[in-house]
Amino acid sequence: MVVLHACCHNPTGFDLSHAQWQEVLEIVRERKLLPLIDFAYQGFGEGLDEDAYGVRLLAENLDEAIITSSCSKNFGIYCERTGCLIMVAKDSEQMDNIRSQAAIVARENYSNPPAHGGAIVSEILHDPELTALWREELTEMRDRINTLRRDFVEALKPYGLDEKYACVAEQRGMFSYTGLTPEQVDRLRDEFGIYMVRSGRANVAGFSQENLPYLAKAIAAVND
Ligand SMILES: Cc1ncc(COP(=O)(O)O)c(C=O)c1O
CATH class of the missing domain: 3.90.1150.10 (Aspartate Aminotransferase, domain 1)
Structure with missing residues (x-):
C-alpha cells in the first residue's frame, strides 16, 4: 500500500504536476501497489476540480484504490469528524468483499459514525444556493x-x-x-x-x- 496526498501536501506544501501523477500511476501499476489517497484539502490548492486531478487519474485507471475524503477543512467542520471513504474495485464481487471488511472495521472502531456533520454537508450539497455560497467561500479561503x-x-x-x-x-x-x-x-x-x-x-x-x-x-x- 502507498499513501498519497491528493493535493496541498501536509507538511511540505509540494504538490505533484499532471506529468508526475502520470508517473505515479505507472509506478503503482508496475509494483502492484494499492494506493490510499488522502484527500484532506480539496478546494484549497487550485480549485475543487483541479485538486481532484490525481484522484480521478488513479481511480479511472486502476482496478483498486482507496480514497479518504475529509470535510474538516473545506466545510470548516473539523470538530464534527466528517468525511467519506471511497473504494474502487474491479467488479461487484470484489466490492462486496471490501464492503463487508470495511463494515467490520467500522463496527470495531466506532460502531456508528456521528451524524450531525454529514447532515450539514448533505444540506449544503443538496441546495444549489448553499452549494454556490460554499464554493464562493472556499474560493475566498x-x-x-x-x-x-x-x-x-x-x-x-x-x-x-x-x-x-x-x-x-x-x-x-x-x-x-x-x-x-x-x-x-x-x-x-x-x-x-x-x-x-x-x-x-x-x-x-x-x-x-x-x-x-x-x-x-x-x-x-x-x-x-
Ligand atoms: C493530509 C491530512 N489528512 C487528514 C487530515 C485529517 O482529516 P480529518 O479531520 O478528516 O480526520 C489532515 C489534517 O488534519 C491532514 O493534513
Whole structure:
C-alpha cells in the first residue's frame, strides 16, 4: 500500500504536476501497489476540480484504490469528524468483499459514525444556493492563502531573501516547509514571539497582511 496526498501536501506544501501523477500511476501499476489517497484539502490548492486531478487519474485507471475524503477543512467542520471513504474495485464481487471488511472495521472502531456533520454537508450539497455560497467561500479561503504565499515572498524582497523562499509561493495548501532550520525556528520563537514547529513547517493561514512585514523582518534577522 502507498499513501498519497491528493493535493496541498501536509507538511511540505509540494504538490505533484499532471506529468508526475502520470508517473505515479505507472509506478503503482508496475509494483502492484494499492494506493490510499488522502484527500484532506480539496478546494484549497487550485480549485475543487483541479485538486481532484490525481484522484480521478488513479481511480479511472486502476482496478483498486482507496480514497479518504475529509470535510474538516473545506466545510470548516473539523470538530464534527466528517468525511467519506471511497473504494474502487474491479467488479461487484470484489466490492462486496471490501464492503463487508470495511463494515467490520467500522463496527470495531466506532460502531456508528456521528451524524450531525454529514447532515450539514448533505444540506449544503443538496441546495444549489448553499452549494454556490460554499464554493464562493472556499474560493475566498483558497485565494487568501495563495495571495499570502505570494505576499510572503514579496515581503522578503527588500532583504534579498525572495529567491531563497520562493518555494513558499509555489507550494499549495495550509502548510509549507519554509526551509528555516531548527535553530532559526528557536530564534524566531525566543527573540520575536513567532511560533512554528522545528521542522520549519509553517501554517500559511496564520500569515496576514498585518503580520507579514514583522515576519519578514524577523526571518531576515535569523538569516544574518
Ligand atoms: C493530509 C491530512 N489528512 C487528514 C487530515 C485529517 O482529516 P480529518 O479531520 O478528516 O480526520 C489532515 C489534517 O488534519 C491532514 O493534513
